[in-house]
Amino acid sequence: MYQTLDPKTLTVFITGATSGFGAAAARRYVAAGGKVIATGRRGERLKELQDQIGAENCHIIELDVRDRAAIDAAISAIPAPFAGINVVLANAGLALGLQPAAETDITDWETMIDTNVTGFVYTVRALLPGLIERGGGHVVTLGSVAGDYPYPGGSVYGATKAFVKQFALNLRADLQGKNVRVTNIEPGLTETEFSLVRFKGDEGQANKPYEGTTPMNADDIAEAIFWSTTLPAHVNINRLQMMATTQAFAPFDIYRRG
Template sequence: MYQLLDPSRFVVFITGATSGFGAAAARRYVAAGAKVIATGRRQDRLVELQEELGKENCHIIALDVRDRAAVEQAIADIPAPFDAINIVLANAGLALGLQPAAEASLDDWQTMIDTNVSGLVYTVRLLLPGLIARGGGHVVTLGSVAGEYAYPGGSVYAATKAFVKHFALAIRSDLQGKNVRVTDIEPGLTETEFSLVRFKGDADKAGNVYSGTKAMTAEDIAESIFWATSLPEHVNVNKIQLMATTQAIGAFDIFRG
């Protein structure tokens, strides 16, 4: 019999838990008996999530992962039993804009770098010592198919997700012998608030991304995260790359003048 890990023993720290993958993952873990620390910038949504999942199962922290000092303080202040973290889901991230590089907003680029790269690095680095001290655990990073297959208008977003992929692969080597697993989740077309954020609230533009197709859902991605972390401790899934059945890798972009 293949022995899966007992999710009722999981204590999961999730960034970006106010919507999308993070919120779906929080629900999936709590449904399995785990405890969750849900963090994000929108306090009202965190409160709603905690009311849904129960205070005994879900501890919430209003947190902007770009603020290193705030991340340090938030981790230091987590009360028992939520402080016994053994799974880190570094999910917070975003895309902004889809303009060609010469026209893109430098502010948007900086926000993506600060969130997708710096925020992730702060989260993982500050939680790793605790995982190691407690005998092991699992780090899950949220990459993207864009980290492997870049597309027009996605230059900096794709670059940040390439960073996530290689960061996850590299720290796997750093963690040899520490009983800490690392998995990068790389989703493709998924209907969440992602496009609404990318187009800064323009619902028409966001809707066009998913029009006429069947995208994946946040719950689909949460299930893959849950599966990877539930496997026996001697099994490490390096990465999971998922695309909707209606999405495939496109042809090379060739300019013909």
């Protein structure tokens, strides 16, 4: 029988756990007997999650990943039953707007860079030494197909996810011999709050990308995350790209002359 890692041995630090992939992953790990530290900016959402899956195996921290001092303080204050973190799920991120580059609100670009890049590296850097000191673990980063395939209006969002992809690959090289695995999960069309956030609460716009499709959902992505971290310790999934069956590679945009 194929021997996978026992999820009961995993303590998972999750950013962006207030909805979507992060919340689904928290539920998946706790259901399998693991422990999670669920973090995010919306405290009431975290409390709802904790009430659903139980405080015994879910510690919550209200946290903005863009605040490096807050991350360091939060990690230092983690209670003993949750201190043995061996999986880091760097999930917090967002897309804002879909305007052409010359028309976009520059503050949207700044927010995406601050969250998807700066907050992301703050998270990994703060937790990595602990993984190494404890003898190993797993860093899971959340990329996107947008990190490989460009589309109109996705300039900075796609660029941030390309950064995540390359950071994860370089991190894998840095960690050779440290017994720390690194996996970049790269989802495509998935129906969560992602689109609602991108269009700042406009439900009409947010629903359009999913019309006529059968998108993936947060549980689909959480299952892939869980699978990658419970494979035997000698197996590392470098990148895992996922698309809905009804999604394919974007057609080239053609400029029609004359």
